[in-house]
Every structure is written in C-alpha cells, then in structure tokens.
Amino acid sequence: MKDExxxxxxxxxxxxxxxxxxxxxxxxTGLKRLRDxxxxxxxxxxxxxxxxxxxxxxxxxxxxxxxxxxxxxxGGGIIPRFSEVAEQFPASKEFHTLRVMPPAGxxxxxxxxxxxxDVWERHGSGLIAFHGQSGDIMFQxxxxxxxxxxFDELNEMGFDLGGxxxxxxxxxxCVGHARCEQSCFDGVKAHRGIIxxxxxxxxxxxxxxxFKFKFSGxxxxxVNAIHRADFAVIGxxxxxxxxxxxxxxxxxxxxxxxxxxxxxxxxxxxxxxxxHDDDTMEIDNASCVRCMHCINVMTxxxxxxxxxxxxxxxxxxxxxxxxxxxxxxxxxxxxxxxxEDFEALEDFAEECMEFFADNALEHERIGECIDRxxxxxxxxxxxxxxxxxxxxxxxxxxxxxTDDFQEESAKxxxxxAAEAGLVVDQ
Numbered sequence: 191m192k193d194e195x196x197x198x199x200x201x202x203x204x205x206x207x208x209x210x211x212x213x214x215x216x217x218x219t220g221l222k223r224l225r226d227x228x229x230x231x232x233x234x235x236x237x238x239x240x241x242x243x244x245x246x247x248x249x250x251x252x253x254x255x256x257x258x259x260x261x262x263x264x265g266g267g268i269i270p271r272f273s274e275v276a277e278q279f280p281a282s283k284e285f286h287t288l289r290v291m292p293p294a295g296x297x298x299x300x301x302x303x304x305x306x307x308d309v310w311e312r313h314g315s316g317l318i319a320f321h322g323q324s325g326d327i328m329f330q331x332x333x334x335x336x337x338x339x340x341f342d343e344l345n346e347m348g349f350d351l352g353g354x355x356x357x358x359x360x361x362x363x364c365v366g367h368a369r370c371e372q373s374c375f376d377g378v379k380a381h382r383g384i385i386x387x388x389x390x391x392x393x394x395x396x397x398x399x400x401f402k403f404k405f406s407g408x409x410x411x412x413v414n415a416i417h418r419a420d421f422a423v424i425g426x427x428x429x430x431x432x433x434x435x436x437x438x439x440x441x442x443x444x445x446x447x448x449x450x451x452x453x454x455x456x457x458x459x460x461x462x463x464x465x466h467d468d469d470t471m472e473i474d475n476a477s478c479v480r481c482m483h484c485i486n487v488m489t490x491x492x493x494x495x496x497x498x499x500x501x502x503x504x505x506x507x508x509x510x511x512x513x514x515x516x517x518x519x520x521x522x523x524x525x526x527x528x529x530e531d532f533e534a535l536e537d538f539a540e541e542c543m544e545f546f547a548d549n550a551l552e553h554e555r556i557g558e559c560i561d562r563x564x565x566x567x568x569x570x571x572x573x574x575x576x577x578x579x580x581x582x583x584x585x586x587x588x589x590x591x592t593d594d595f596q597e598e599s600a601k602x603x604x605x606x607a608a609e610a611g612l613v614v615d616q
Contacts, residue, residue, distance in 0.1 A: 200225070201241030201279075205248055224316045232315045235331060238279035239315070245275060259286055259334055261341045266395045267351025268337055284333045285315070289326040289352040290344055291360050294381040295368060296321070305347055313340035323418065325362035325404075326352040350389075356553075357395035358543070361385050362419075363405035364412040372485065373407030374425030374498035375526040380535060381405045387536045391543060398550040401543060408494065409482040415506065415517070420556045421542060422503040422517045423535070428610070429495035430475040431484075437491035439469045454484050499525045502535075504542065504568075505557025515557040518565060520572075522579040538572075545571055578602070 203218070210216045218240075225236040246252055259270040269287040276283035292298075306327070310318055315331025322328050327349075332340055341351065352360030361384065364370070366377040384403055391397065404415035407425040415422035442450050447469070455463045462477040463484060471491070473484075485492045502524065503517025521538070525531050542556070545568070550559040560568045569576055 199237070201237055201244065203240050203244040205244050206240060221317070227316070230311065230316065232311065232331070234281040235285075235315050236282075236317070238281035239285065239331070242273060242275060242279040242282055245278070254285070259337060261338045261351070264351055264393050266354040266357050266393065269354055282331075285331045286334065286337055288314075288329040288332070288337065288341060288344070289324065289354055289360065290329060291350050291352040291385075292321060292325065292327050294361075294363050294378040294385075295365050296363075297365075297368065297378075302347065306344070309340055309343045309347075313343070321362075323414075324352070325360040325402075325413075351393070353392045353395075353400065355395035356397045356399050357393075357401070358388055358391035358397070359400050359402045360392075361403040361405070362413040362415075364407050366405075366407040370407055371489075372410065372425075372482070372494060374427055374494055375407065375423075375500045376532075377405040377407045377423070377425070379532060380423055380500075380526060383532050383536050384539045387540060388543060397543075397547055399553050399555055401546060401556065403539065409480045410486065416503060417506045417514065417516050418508070419506050419517065420504065420546075421539060422506055423500050424503065425494075425498065425500050426480050426523065427495035427498045428523050429497040431473050431478065431495060432493045433471055433473065434491050434493075435470050438471045438488065441488050441491050442469045450488075454487050457483055457487075459483075499523050499527075502538070505555070505560050507555045507557045512558045512561050515561070518557070518560065519577075519580050520569075520574065522577055541572060 206218045209218045221236055221240055221243075224230075225233055225240060227233050242253060253274040254271045255274055257270040257272050259268050260266070261268065267289050269289065271285045271287065273279060273283045273285070306329075307316075307318065310316055310329050310332075313332055313336040314329055317330045319328035319330060329340065329344075361381050363377040363381040364373075367373040367375075368378065381403070385392070391401075401420045402418065403421045403423070404413045404419035405423045406413050406415045409424060409426060411424055413419075415424055447465070451465060455465050459481055460474075460477040460479055462474040464472045464474075466472065485494065500523075501519060502521035504520045505515055506517035507515050524535065526535065546556045546559065549563070549571070550556060551562075554562075565580065566576070569580075
C-alpha cells in the first residue's frame with residue numbers, strides 16, 4: 191500500500207498540507223523542514239512520521255500505543271510510543287519522548303542550547319519542544335536503543351529526566367526577579383529547593399496520580415500556576431501599592447485623563463482606585479485584590495508594596511473526575527526571605543505530598559481529593575487554622591449566627607497582627 195502512495199520517496203500529506211494555509215505558522219512546516227534536511231539521519235524518520243500523521247487524519251484515529259521504556263536507575267521520565275502501522279511507516283515505528291527538566295526560571299546559555307540540539311540530531315528526530323505545559327523540555331522522537339545513549343549525554347551536561355506517570359512532575363517557574371521588577375519572591379530558589387527535596391518522588395513513580403508545582407513571581411501568573419498546579423506559589427504583597435504621583439501625572443499627560451479612567455480606574459475589579467481633580471491617584475488598599483492590572487498599565491507609576499511574599503494555593507487542575515478547578519487558597523501570605531522561610535515552604539510541600547499519597551484515590555488529583563473530603567478535613571490533617579481568605583464563595587443562607595461576629599473577628603485580626611509584628615489599636 192505504501193509503495194502506491196509514495197512519490198519519489200516522500201510520503202504525500204494532502205490533509206496536513208491544508209494546515210499550512212492561512213496567516214499563522216504551522217507545525218507541519220517545521221516537520222517538513224526536518225524531513226527535507228539532506229544527509230540527516232532523522233530525515234527518513236520525519237518522512238514516515240508525516241505519513242503516519244496524515245494517515246491518522248484520513249482515518250480519524252491515532253495509531254500510537256504505549257508500552258514500557260526506561261533508562262538505568264529511573265522509573266519514569268520517558269514516554270514510550272510504538273506505531274500500530276509500522277509496516278506502512280517503518281522509519282517511525284518507535285517515536286519515544288524524553289522529558290527533561292529545564293533549569294528553574296528557564297535560564298539557558300546559547301552554548302547549552304546548541305549542545306542539546308546536537309545531542310538530538312545525533313540520537314533523535316531533531317524535534318524539540320521548549321516547553322510543553324508540563325514544563326519539560328520535550329525531546330520528541332527516538333528509538334528504544336537510542337534513549338539511554340541520548341539521556342547519558344544530556345545527563346553529562348547536568349540535565350535530569352522529569353516526571354512521567356503517577357509521580358511528581360517537572361515543576362515550572364517564571365523568569366522571576368532575574369528580569370521582572372514585579373516579582374515578589376525568589377521563585378527560582380523556591381523551585382530548586384522543593385524539587386531537590388522531593389526528587390525521589392519524580393524518579394520513582396509511587397503516587398495515586400500526578401502532582402505539579404508551579405511558581406509565579408506575581409499575580410500575573412505567567413506559568414498558569416493557579417489553574418495548572420496542584421501546589422501553586424504566587425507572589426504577592428500585604429502592604430499598600432506604591433504610588434509615584436509624579437509618574438501618574440506624566441501618564442495622564444501622555445495618554446489622557448479619559449484613557450486612564452477607562453483602562454485603569456474603571457477596570458479595577460473592586461473599584462478601589464480613585465483619580466482626583468489634580469491628577470493624583472488614590473487606592474483603597476483594603477479593597478485591593480492584587481490583580482496586577484493597574485500595575486501592568488501604569489508600570490512606572492504603580493508597583494507592588496515593600497512587604498512582599500507569596501500565597502500558596504492547592505488543587506488547581508484541568509478536567510478529570512471533577513471539572514476544571516482553580517487552586518484553593520491555603521496559605522494567604524508567607525514570607526520568603528530567609529533560608530528558614532524557604533525550608534518551611536519545602537516542609538509544607540513535603541507534607542502535602544504525603545497527605546496526597548495517603549488519602550487520594552487512584553487516578554485522583556489532590557484538588558479532587560480535597561473536593562471529595564472537604565477543605566476542613568484537609569486543614570485539620572495539615573494542622574492549618576481556617577482563614578476567611580480560604581472562602582471560595584460566601585454563604586448565601588441568611589440563617590447564620592452573627593451575634594459573636596465582632597468578638598471572633600477581633601480575635602482573628604489580633605492574631606494576624608501579632609504574626610506580622612504589628613500593634614492593633616484597641
């Protein structure tokens with residue numbers, strides 16, 4: 191059958207060709223470029239890969255099956271793919287993927303990137319993804335006999351396999367304080383510390399299902415931690431937004447008063463921003479939810495406060511047993527400045543994973559586990575005191591006792607002030 195459709199040794203791809211139409215770049219163009227690389231060992235692999243992909247489009251069915259493949263000393267990190275139509279497309283009968291952990295914050299040198307490309311040209315298909323939503327560097331497409339060889343060379347460069355299977359998966363962190371002035375904590379240090387502490391959980395899959403850490407330096411959440419991470423650490427601050435009134439006036443003079451009202455004042459989700467007649471700005475910080483919008487628009491005029499730290503949210507995920515879940519606020523604010531602060535975060539991360547391993551059902555994420563048992567049970571197990579910031583939605587029932595509200599709220603604010611080292615006015 192293959193001989194009848196092959197022309198000059200190149201598999202025709204009429205279905206895929208249509209994906210190159212239109213104004214946007216297509217992955218098909220990249221695959222064809224690898225296929226047409228003269229003298230490269232991976233060219234035949236990409237030719238048959240394109241042929242099989244077109245075959246899948248025509249039949250509306252995937253023709254890949256899994257299996258077992260690993261390298262010495264590791265229980266996970268490689269995604270095996272074996273073709274079910276290997277007789278038609280023999281060059282791509284095995285197309286395994288190595289998931290490799292990137293450096294925290296995705297900091298590379300050009301020399302390292304060139305060496306990575308050289309490794310995959312020698313041992314793989316030449317196809318690399320920087321990075322998937324999993325956070326990994328995806329070295330896509332190699333045969334079983336090349337997996338160990340390719341990993342050994344990557345390992346000599348200082349890289350390690352990431353997660354696969356029911357295990358701790360590769361973590362992600364934004365570039366953070368290295369290049370972003372909005373970052374509120376050292377996300378790279380937090381990322382590195384937690385992964386080093388829990389590395390065995392990545393290499394020896396033994397969890398009910400996968401578990402992901404993600405670290406964002408501020409509320410812009412550039413790594414999608416709040417809805418893609420089982421354990422999200424997101425930078426924030428707890429004092430007032432800093433306002434440079436002179437820069438506010440310069441912004442208004444340049445953009446216009448109406449523009450500032452339309453794009454900043456009116457866009458504040460809690461209506462916390464006021465613009466006075468003299469073109470000065472006032473923010474009701476008690477109402478601010480740290481959404482970052484005003485800071486993003488007026489970067490020179492507004493910036494995060496000085497009392498910076500992070501929030502920890504647990505349970506974000508895409509659809510599985512339960513629909514899409516955003517992370518539940520578990521620690522509204524923690525300081526991350528000293529080594530002791532980071533060690534405490536690592537301890538809490540390890541406790542969360544132990545809770546997950548002991549209590550989650552098979553193929554259940556921690557967010558779904560908490561949804562099943564309830565947040566109070568999770569807080570009790572983790573020895574965490576309930577906090578109003580954890581409320582997902584206020585109660586709508588009017589049958590709630592409020593006669594002791596003032597007394598209890600006073601205790602709460604006094605306790606929080608003591609933790610922050612503040613004095614509460616009586």
